[in-house]
Amino acid sequence: MASGSWTLEIEFSVQASRIFKAAVLDWHSLAPKVVPEFVVSGVVLEGEGGAGSVRQLNFSPAVPFGYVKERLDFVDVGKLECKQTLVGGGHIGSKLETASTHFKFEPKAGGGCVLKVVSTYKFLPGVEDNDGEIVKSKETLTGIMKAAEAYLVANPSAYP
Secondary structure: OOEEEEEEEEEEOOOHHHHHHHHHHOHHHHHHHHOOOOEEEEEEEEOOOOOOOEEEEEEOOOOOOOEEEEEEEEEEOOOOEEEEEEEEEOOEOOOEEEEEEEEEEEEOOOOOEEEEEEEEEEEOOOOOOOHHHHHHHHHHHHHHHHHHHHHHHHOOOOOO
């Protein structure tokens, strides 16, 4: 079984705590507003939104699968970081055995912040690694995070 990882850095013009609240803590509510072409709805299935919580995002036909369920493994609001693991939907069970993503938002000296992402995964037996999927994953994540940033810029009182 092959496993791997990829990394990504995205710069934002907005404050790290705002984008963390919007794009991580409340993503299940915000995503249908900022990327409705991909995310139709989202809901917390278990927990209060912190570590151990499970939430589900339901996708439009533009996405090759109907939904993902993700568990927040840890959330550190003070350090602006979290780790989530896919526990259902997506490619779990069809291509992937496991997949998790670590997000860390770091404030920049002149304002704004940088998001550092590390995604790790383990393929099911017989599934081949496909660099095209990794590129697409990075592009999709960048696009949705930039949509969250645009929302925050347009709504300066949101997620204070």
